[in-house]
Amino acid sequence: MLDNLTIEKTSKLLSEKQVSALEITNNYLKKIKDSNKLNCFITVSDEKAIDAAKQTDKRISNNEKIGLLDGVPLAYKDLFCTDGILTTASSKILSNFIPTYESTVTANCKNQGVVVLGKLNCDEFAMGSTNKTSFYGPVINPWKSIGNDEDLVPGGSSGGSAAAVAADLCVASLGTDTGGSIRQPASFTGLVGLKPTYGRVSRWGTVAFASSLDQAGPISKTVEDAAILLETISGHDNKDSTSSLKENELFYSNLNSSVKNLKIGVPKEYMSDDLPEEIQKFWNEGKKILTENGAELVEISLPSTNIALPAYYIIAPAEASSNLSRYDGVKYGLRVKEKSLIEMYESTRSEGFGDEVKRRIMIGTYVLSSGYYDAYYIKAQKIRSIIKNDFDNVFKNVDAIFTPATPNTAFPINREEVDPVQNYLNDIFTVPANLAGLPAISIPFGLDNSGLPIGMQLITNSFEEQTLLNISKNLQDTINFSNQPTQWWA
Amino acid sequence: MEFDKNSTLKLAKLARLSLNDEQLNSLEKDLTSIVSFIDQLKEINTDKIDPTSNSLNQDLILREDIAENSLSNEDLLKNVPESELGFFVVPKVLE
Secondary structure, rough: OOOOOOOOHHHHHOOOOOOOHHHHHHHHHHHOOOOHHOEEEEEEOOHHHHHHHHHHHHHHHHHOOOOOOOOOOEEEEEOEEEEOOOOOOOHHHHOOOOOOOOHHHHHHHHHOEEEEEEOOOOOOHHHHOOOOOOOOOOOOOOOOOOOOOOOOOOOOOOOOHHHHOOOOOOOOEEEEEEEOOHHHHHHHHOOOOEOOOOOEOOOEEEEEOOOOOOEEEEEEOOOOHHHHHHHHEOOOOOOOOOOOOOOOOOOOOOOOOOOOOEEEEHHHHHHOOOOOHHHHHHHHHHHHHHHHHOOOOEEEEOOOOHHHHHHHHHHHHHHHHHHHOOOOOOOOOOOOOOOHHHHHHHHHHHHHHHHHHHHHHHHHHHHHOOOOOOHHHHHHHHHHHHHHHHHHHHOOOOOOEEEEEEEEEEEEOOOOOOOOOHHHHOOOOOHHHHHOOOOOOEEEEEEOOHHHHHHEEEEEOOHHHHHHHHHHHHHHHHHHOOOOOOOOOO | OOOOHHHHHHHHHOOOOOOOHHHHHHOOOOOOHHHHHHHHHHHHHOOOOOOOOOOOOOOOOOOOOOOOOOHHHHHHOOOOOEOOOOOOOOOOOOO
């Protein structure tokens, strides 16, 4: 009864008094203890979790009305500042940082009575798509290929957020997505991962990577849970200057699964001979389901797809190098003692940052440096206009776009190191939605011949998350993906 | 753009990073490869296009500049590597 809980199920069990929040929490804490091999958690906040669970139980025994998330054990990517709980961004430079404030996103969850189990491993400062760049070591994907014991990556950067939900170490989790960091790991682990519209969710108190692209969002077992979490974390926040003024919506209660008369676009630029056959197969199957369920499929064109990735690899490192200039050893985090101020900056940053972070800071510094700013950063922002314009044109005729989430499935952790540009190609299907600020979701579709999950992506126009969730629910209910990894780690 | 030791060192200086020879070597290679990847944008004509700084179709939101109680001095100094008399301490800048 206590395993593979969704938010909906947990809430039902609690409100029907079938089980206490404390029992549920203790069960998850035990599972986390038994899962060290997966390396999902950087910090387990067991005492705080038990306290929160007891408070939920008190509310229930007082017959107070409880919300859907009251007493539900979640865990957060270690990028969200949590008051009194270590927040590292998986970096050595923040390995001693205990915030004295709470990010808006996690505060919204706290207000709903969420039980926070702890903080999840990720790529350092969310830079990566393998979770291998973490100072705390790689996260291991709970999934394995059939007949092969090799450890696989969970994807990244929200690798811990995905692996922890897939291994049922928490009911659901929060991640962040700058170029695919929620959707790609969700796809690699058979889960639902949602990146909201840019501006829908406050960025305040979330460790910044690329501020014009970053959005927080849920990784969950079901579309319903994604709707509940999105509803909880979104809304205007006057502490974030790019927070949308749009009214909050009731995504969960408005959820319906009809796709009748919706027009779904399939971009011809995403079709490629390089796409693995099995991903192509599920993509075709998805198109068939959508048609059978009453949607109309339309071939569309997003002509600037191929310039999205290079534009992203200018904008993201540029904003990162600027954002990460705050880590100088003065006010918080690591300090390496030196005689002069400049030497202290240099030694602190050199010891505190890992290789991928240094690489991106260097690229960002280069594209922002005197004489190159217009040629690179402004140029990339112009490309962003072209990409956004592509989507604007398409959304005049269609309600959503349907594509694969990733060009591959989970691969071995010990895969031979490839050129950084090769690694960046992991993000090819996910990056355009970040540049255009559009909401996008990855939903599990099936397993490839090796038994590894494959996810498909839906993208809608800005602030059309309800449509996105509705179509996702339709696909979810039709496909009925119920596979889970075999538990080899406990 | 081919990065060599000098151009990589210059960039590291700007980024306030000190790098050893091994890191410099591998960064020279990586930077050359990444810059050649992003340089493909040079072929795209963007003369008549306005830049988009973020995708949200909304003016930046400003608030009144009013002093409020947020973080206390004590809270602000909780994570400081070194402090004295309620201030951040850094190595001497002026002799």
